[in-house]
Amino acid sequence: MKLGFVTDPLGSRRAYNDPAVALMRAAQSHGHEVFAIQTPSLSWRRPEPGHAGGVFGEVLQMHLRPDDHDWYREVAREWRPLRFLDAVLVCIDPPADAEFFTATWLLERAEADGLRVFNRPRALREHSEKIATAEFAQFTPTTLITRHLRQLREFIDSERDVILKPVDGGEKVRVFRVHRNDRNRNAIAEALTDDGRRTIIAQRYLPEIDQGDKRILLIAGKVVPWCLARIPRAGETRGSLAAGGTGVAQELSPRDREIAETLAPQLLKRGLLLVGLDVIGDYLTGINVSHPGGMVELRQQSGFDAAGATISAIERVCGLT
Structure with missing residues (x-):
């Protein structure tokens, strides 16, 4: 071809x-x-x-x-x-x-x-990487999507320890951990929303991030049995490799598999052949559809060839196998 x-x-x-x-x-x-x-x-x-x-x-x-x-x-x-x-x-x-x-x-x-x-x-x-998770709310952490500053203040007050981040952006996106008693909490919210002109996401902080932000790959509706846990470096809340995180291949947990097997067939029906899910602990935090990473590290550490599996899936769709 x-x-x-x-x-x-x-x-x-x-x-x-x-x-x-x-x-x-x-x-x-x-x-x-x-x-x-x-x-x-x-x-x-x-x-x-x-x-x-x-x-x-x-x-x-x-x-x-x-x-x-x-x-x-x-x-x-x-x-x-x-x-x-x-x-x-x-x-x-x-x-x-x-x-x-x-x-x-x-x-x-x-x-x-x-x-x-x-x-x-x-x-x-x-399928916005962050907002698309709202369709699968049964798997997400407590989340607020808004640009309204009062709503953000009330969310921080009620959840006490939260993550604030833009709705789009790449691996080096600005992610802030904000505590209820932080003196700069309102300033951070104002800066991220451009004083209420840009929508952001607020989520309850998940301490399981210390064990890694897991990238789970879906290929042609099938779940790859390994994930890449991207573990933040000391002092960081971001696990992405671009932010200095360390990628560790590991087998899926039962909860990882539950999330992935629920989403995989639905996303395939919509024309999404290659997808990367982001899972922290037991919670879905992102759905990557344009350029999901992790396949190189997975092959190096687990032997699973996700790139080859993707090409094989395209061959089947195109009638070669």
């Missing part, structure tokens, strides 16, 4: 633990041709004489290498319609900003023209 990867600029990729690079390498090892379409080049044009129209971009054909410092060779580069590809995987990092939504709208046009896109563009738009 000819597999395309819609990705942020390649220069921003950290090959040693980047899931997009892992997926590209897996695709090549399965015998497929690998192409990258960097998001700034995604375009659409009306069909007319002299131009086929539709969604097109600058397409880079790649040969992947095992060296993380020099991880690919450019085979060819040209502007062309995406319809020549058999399938496209979307590997765009948060935040879900205007350019992210524009990319999904353009890819939805390509999908309408017959291109298979994983995950489906509409599903990417409809």
Whole structure:
């Protein structure tokens, strides 16, 4: 197959633990041709004489290498319609900003023209990493989503020890632990909400974060039996690897499996083939649908090849197996 990867600029990729690079390498090892379409080049044009129209971009054909410092060779580069590809995987990092939504709208046009896109563009738009958990409230900690400052003050008063964070953002998102008696609590809430103009999330603090913020992968409706527990460094409340956390592979707990097996079939029906759940202790805190990490570390520590399993799932959907 000819597999395309819609990705942020390649220069921003950290090959040693980047899931997009892992997926590209897996695709090549399965015998497929690998192409990258960097998001700034995604375009659409009306069909007319002299131009086929539709969604097109600058397409880079790649040969992947095992060296993380020099991880690919450019085979060819040209502007062309995406319809020549058999399938496209979307590997765009948060935040879900205007350019992210524009990319999904353009890819939805390509999908309408017959291109298979994983995950489906509409599903990417409809599943905010943090807010999507509200659909599965039976698994979430005590949570408030608001930009109303009085509501936030009352929530902090009632819950005593809370986490405040934006509704979007990547691994280095600003996360604050706030106690009821903190003198700066109101100032932090005002800053995060831009004085009530930006919605944020407040959640009861979960001390289980000390055992790790667990990333659980779902592939084609199946639950990967291992998770990556991202353990915060000393003095941190964030477990993400970008914030200095340490990733430790571990088998799923019964509660992890309950959460994952409940969500997996529902998310697959919506066109979400690859999903990363975030679970702290017994609680669901995030649903990552655009570029879930953790697969490189899982393979290194557990031997489970999540990238290869994802490519195999795409092969089945495309009728190759």
